Amino acid sequence: xxxxxxxxxxxxxxxxxxxxxxxxxxxxxxxxxxxxxxxxxxxxxxxxxxxxxxxxxxxxxxxxxxxxxxxxxxxxxxxxxxxxxxxxxxxxxxxxxxxxxxxxxxxxxxxxxxxxxxxxxxxxxxxxxxxxxxxxxxxxxxxxxxxxxxxxxxxxxxxxxxxxxxxxxxxxxxxxxxxxxxxxxxxxxxxxxxxxxxxxxxxxxxxxxxxxxxxxxxxxxxxxxxxxxxxxxxxxxxxxxxxxxxxxxxxxxxxxxxxxxxxxxxxxxxxxxxxxxxxxxxxxxxxxxxxxxxxxxxxxxxxxxxxxxxxxxxxxxxxxxxxxxxxxxxxxxxxxxxxxxxxxxxxxxxxxxxxxxxxxxxxxxxxxxxxxxxxxxxxxxxxxxxxxxxxxxxxxxxxxxxxxxxxxxxxxxxxxxxxxxxxxxxxxxxxxxxxxxxxxxxxxxxxxxxxxxxxxxxxxxxxxxxxxxxxxxxxxxxxxxxxxxxxxxxxxxxxxxxxxxxxxxxxxxxxxxxxxxxxxxxxxxxxxxxxxxxxxxxxxxxxxxxxxxxxxxxxxxxxxxxxxxxxxxxxxxxxxxxxxxxxxxxxxxxxxxxxxxxxxxxxxxxxxxxxxxxxxxxxxxxxxxxxxxxxxxxxxxxxxxxxxxxxxxxxxxxxxxxxxxxxxxxxxxxxxxxxxxxxxxxxxxxxxxxxxxxxxxxxxxxxxxx
Numbered sequence: 213x214x215x216x217x218x219x220x221x222x223x224x225x226x227x228x229x230x231x232x233x234x235x236x237x238x239x240x241x242x243x244x245x246x247x248x249x250x251x252x253x254x255x256x257x258x259x260x261x262x263x264x265x266x267x268x269x270x271x272x273x274x275x276x277x278x279x280x281x282x283x284x285x286x287x288x289x290x291x292x293x294x295x296x297x298x299x300x301x302x303x304x305x306x307x308x309x310x311x312x313x314x315x316x317x318x319x320x321x322x323x324x325x326x327x328x329x330x331x332x333x334x335x336x337x338x339x340x341x342x343x344x345x346x347x348x349x350x351x352x353x354x355x356x357x358x359x360x361x362x363x364x365x366x367x368x369x370x371x372x373x374x375x376x377x378x379x380x381x382x383x384x385x386x387x388x389x390x391x392x393x394x395x396x397x398x399x400x401x402x403x404x405x406x407x408x409x410x411x412x413x414x415x416x417x418x419x420x421x422x423x424x425x426x427x428x429x430x431x432x433x434x435x436x437x438x439x440x441x442x443x444x445x446x447x448x449x450x451x452x453x454x455x456x457x458x459x460x461x462x463x464x465x466x467x468x469x470x471x472x473x474x475x476x477x478x479x480x481x482x483x484x485x486x487x488x489x490x491x492x493x494x495x496x497x498x499x500x501x502x503x504x505x506x507x508x509x510x511x512x513x514x515x516x517x518x519x520x521x522x523x524x525x526x527x528x529x530x531x532x533x534x535x536x537x538x539x540x541x542x543x544x545x546x547x548x549x550x551x552x553x554x555x556x557x558x559x560x561x562x563x564x565x566x567x568x569x570x571x572x573x574x575x576x577x578x579x580x581x582x583x584x585x586x587x588x589x590x591x592x593x594x595x596x597x598x599x600x601x602x603x604x605x606x607x608x609x610x611x612x613x614x615x616x617x618x619x620x621x622x623x624x625x626x627x628x629x630x631x632x633x634x635x636x637x638x639x640x641x642x643x644x645x646x647x648x649x650x651x652x653x654x655x656x657x658x659x660x661x662x663x664x665x666x667x668x669x670x671x672x673x674x675x676x677x678x679x680x681x682x683x684x685x686x687x688x689x690x691x692x693x694x695x696x697x698x699x700x701x702x703x704x705x706x707x708x709x710x711x712x713x714x715x716x717x718x719x720x721x722x723x724x725x726x727x728x729x730x731x732x733x734x735x736x737x738x739x740x741x742x743x744x745x746x747x748x749x750x751x752x753x754x755x756x757x758x759x760x761x762x763x764x765x766x767x768x769x770x771x772x773x774x775x776x777x778x779x780x781x782x783x784x785x786x787x788x789x790x791x792x793x794x795x796x797x798x799x800x801x802x803x804x805x806x807x808x809x810x811x812x813x814x815x816x817x818x819x820x821x822x823x824x825x826x827x828x829x830x831x832x833x834x835x836x837x838x839x840x841x842x843x844x845x846x847x848x849x850x851x852x853x854x855x856x857x858x859x860x861x862x863x864x865x866x867x868x869x870x871x872x873x874x875x876x877x878x879x880x881x882x883x884x885x886x887x888x889x890x891x892x893x894x895x896x897x898x899x900x901x902x903x904x905x906x907x908x909x910x911x912x913x914x915x916x917x918x
Contacts, residue, residue: 230326484540532557
């Protein structure tokens with residue numbers, strides 16, 4: 213493949229990757245994407261067949277004016293977004309330039325257009341799909357820019373091409389250019405790690421498509437959660453400090469409701485008090501610490517249509533890039549407004565647990581004013597109260613408050629059927645339809661029923677909505693929480709333990725986590741988690757933590773190395789200390805020392821104060837420039853040793869030029885030495901003969917006398 217054809221294909225490939233980055237955002241219509249892809253494909257076909265697409269300048273001018281008019285209409289009528297309208301316009305510029313690539317300058321303009329497409333894609337999405345486009349773009353752009361440089365140089369200097377230019381696309385060129393691209397990517401990664409974080413960037417999109425949820429507003433109708441239980445959309449990803457199976461009854465808590473009118477649950481406490489940051493985005497919700505029961509979760513929450521923050525109960529601290537938080541009397545946490553983008557935060561919770569005295573108490577908590585909202589009942593609950601009494605009669609041994617609660621919980625789990633297909637009812641009390649007629653429902657029915665049954669017994673209870681733990685991802689060690697994991701359960705008040713969760717909903721049959729598609733989905737989702745956690749939300753706090761980890765690991769390595777070295781010295785010293793107790797070993801050491809001294813005396817040159825070495829002489833003789841060392845030996849014998857600190861050129865003036873021509877011979881030998889030693893030249897037969905003559909000249913002359 214010639215250089216020109218390689219250049220043409222690479223330019224179009226770079227434009228294709230820029231367009232691909234836009235298509236992967238799913239922000240554009242099928243017609244728009246299909247038209248752009250068709251234009252790119254047509255340009256590839258033309259260049260591969262050696263054809264050109266020529267329209268006169270008047271037609272292109274008319275088309276350009278038409279598209280400019282469409283841009284104005286698109287901005288004011290259709291998209292009504294400067295970003296979207298500008299992106300449409302940039303794509304047209306790409307199509308225009310694809311069919312008008314006549315000079316290297318045209319190709320460079322196409323590169324700029326493709327970069328604008330990539331930049332626009334980065335504002336539309338922060339998903340991992342952009343990583344794929346970015347890496348492909350970087351590799352191809354490096355190759356394209358090098359080809360552009362070669363083509364430009366060839367245009368400047370017409371004539372026969374230098375050797376190798378005719379084969380533009382070859383394996384060495386491919387490897388060298390992509391090595392440069394990979395090096396650039398590595399350098400960019402270092403810059404990304406060390407440059408201070410200032411947020412998501414100037415070009416970050418200010419709006420996003422929110423995921424519609426149910427059950428997390430101030431009011432929720434009975435049955436709202438059931439509408440999302442079949443939706444597999446990912447809501448959030450949660451990485452806990454320890455696995456939740458180690459902790460019983462942990463869910464991702466969201467909203468809490470205290471008032472029920474027979475059809476609708478309400479939060480009568482509102483959004484509550486405002487909590488301000490205490491520095492570095494840390495919000496303390498409670499100042500009493502419980503380290504033995506604390507669990508920390510790092511949560512990446514997708515853009516939802518609710519301002520609620522989710523996490524394990526009961527939250528005592530939140531860390532995130534928020535201006536402030538809202539926390540109500542039921543410890544529900546929310547942001548000041550609905551976030552428009554994906555958010556990342558860390559939540560620390562205290563795991564609720566029953567004290568021993570609460571497990572044994574038979575006294576129902578008194579209905580003092582703070583607990584009265586959790587004993588509220590709608591009108592017409594006589595049948596529900598009677599059902600609670602009937603259930604307790606079936607368990608005569610239920611003496612303690614906890615036993616009464618678990619009896620109600622188990623009764624609902626075993627006497628009712630879980631289903632999402634609940635028939636609509638015209639009754640004013642849909643919970644009575646669930647308890648006495650249909651006897652089938654989903655989590656909201658079970659949780660509402662248990663709350664009302666407990667309240668008829670005088671036990672404070674409230675309804676909680678949130679999510680089940682979700683699917684464990686073994687690759688990233690986090691939980692994938694989907695819309696289908698939406699759930700409702702009950703919190704019951706105990707005098708010393710506080711609010712304790714209970715779940716009367718029968719457990720659903722587990723999915724098969726070992727299926728191939730489940731395995732593949734989790735592996736791909738772990739890549740999404742990595743991209744969001746360590747690229748999109750890589751913060752200044754992460755940079756400091758990384759630096760501290762590197763420092764600690766380096767210190768550990770140094771300490772371990774020093775300990776090993778110290779241990780080796782101690783072992784050697786112990787061995788020597790014990791060895792010298794044996795006369796035979798002492799005799800061997802003495803003999804070895806005497807042999808070394810004898811060898812040194814044999815090779816000691818008393819006149820020059822130097823120790824020669826047979827192996828060094830053999831090594832020198834085997835080298836191509838061994839003749840230079842022979843010259844030095846001959847000059848030393850004549851009384852002209854080379855000082856160790858002198859270079860060969862500095863040594864030459866110290867050699868006399870008369871009465872015998874020692875210096876000219878030494879100078880010629882030194883020049884040949886430089887050629888062989890430092891220029892990597894090989895000696896010809898003629899040069900080797902000349903070296904022998906020069907050495908013979910130095911050897912044949914008698915030593916200089918006064």
